[in-house]
Amino acid sequence: MRTFRTDLRRTLRDSEDLPTLPDILMLVRKTIRKKSSNADKIGDIISQDPSMTSNILKLANSAYYSAGGHPVSSISDAIVRLGLSETLRICTTLSIINSFHNLGGYTDHRKFWLHSITTSAVALAVKKSCRKKVNCDDDQIQVAGLVHDIGVLILDQYFHETAVEIWDDSLRNNIPTFINETEILGMDHGEIGGYTIRRWNMAAPVVQAVMYHHQPTRRDHAYVSCAQVIHVADRICSFKDVGSSRDSIEVEGLTDEILGELGLDIDRILSLREEARAEMSRSDVVLSLSGKV
Numbered sequence: 312m313r314t315f316r317t318d319l320r321r322t323l324r325d326s327e328d329l330p331t332l333p334d335i336l337m338l339v340r341k342t343i344r345k346k347s348s349n350a351d352k353i354g355d356i357i358s359q360d361p362s363m364t365s366n367i368l369k370l371a372n373s374a375y376y377s378a379g380g381h382p383v384s385s386i387s388d389a390i391v392r393l394g395l396s397e398t399l400r401i402c403t404t405l406s407i408i409n410s411f412h413n414l415g416g417y418t419d420h421r422k423f424w425l426h427s428i429t430t431s432a433v434a435l436a437v438k439k440s441c442r443k444k445v446n447c448d449d450d451q452i453q454v455a456g457l458v459h460d461i462g463v464l465i466l467d468q469y470f471h472e473t474a475v476e477i478w479d480d481s482l483r484n485n486i487p488t489f490i491n492e493t494e495i496l497g498m499d500h501g502e503i504g505g506y507t508i509r510r511w512n513m514a515a516p517v518v519q520a521v522m523y524h525h526q527p528t529r530r531d532h533a534y535v536s537c538a539q540v541i542h543v544a545d546r547i548c549s550f551k552d553v554g555s556s557r558d559s560i561e562v563e564g565l566t567d568e569i570l571g572e573l574g575l576d577i578d579r580i581l582s583l584r585e586e587a588r589a590e591m592s593r594s595d596v597v598l599s600l601s602g603k604v
């Protein structure tokens with residue numbers, strides 16, 4: 312019997328235009344993890360890609376990062392200014408936007424990527440705020456935040472008519488999209504995104520955090536805490552309700568159970584929400600560099 316699951320499996324296996332990650336990004340990611348890595352080594356790799364090089368230089372010289380300092384003209388100086396982990400974050404973000412920028416037609420890409428880049432930064436802040444252990448590293452939680460909604464773009468591109476019907480119905484009837492998707496397709500965009508990035512050999516905590524970011528209490532996987540962190544970050548970065556009362560947070564789906572399990576309190580969530588607003592402007596700087604949206 313033909314089901315959405317089998318259609319998706321076929322699409323992910325057979326579509327020739329399905330986004331892939333550039334080799335250069337994989338090399339940067341691999342090299343940066345080595346203890347011996349430094350700005351010169353990473354710079355040598357990045358300089359093989361002219362557009363990545365110019366983006367890193369532009370960013371290092373932007374008002375946000377230069378803080379009035381002298382202009383830098385070499386890639387290794389730019390990396391020193393940004394720091395290795397920020398360089399990794401920027402390279403990953405720009406490569407992923409680049410790979411996905413022409414997918415879909417319904418999605419507002421600017422809003423989509425602003426939300427995704429901000430969720431990535433907030434996910435790291437949430438992870439660092441947890442009093443309980445989260446079993447993934449800082450890079451993994453940032454990548455999961457960045458790609459958590461990528462399933463939306465897959466739906467928009469490869470299952471366009473069905474997806475638009477589902478999303479329009481959600482809008483009309485004020486039903487969260489993931490609930491409608493699950494009811495009609497048997498899975499939500501989180502799970503679809505998880506299957507997509509598994510093809511890129513992403514680490515298990517990233518895949519599972521993406522898969523279950525709308526169902527973080529599912530217990531049948533090993534990275535529940537990672538899914539919970541992405542869930543919390545996603546809720547914090549959904550600015551539909553600007554109220555900051557405890558009630559408004561609960562309405563948005565953050566339960567005491569999840570906060571308790573992560574060892575987070577509501578006051579920290581409220582301050583993270585304020586930080587997320589500030590983070591949006593940094594996301595905007597990075598997004599404008601992509602030149603795609």
Ligand SMILES: [Fe+2]
Pocket residue numbers: 459460500501524525545
């Ligand atoms: Fe989502």
Ligand SMILES: [Fe+2]
Pocket residue numbers: 426430459460545
């Ligand atoms: Fe989201």
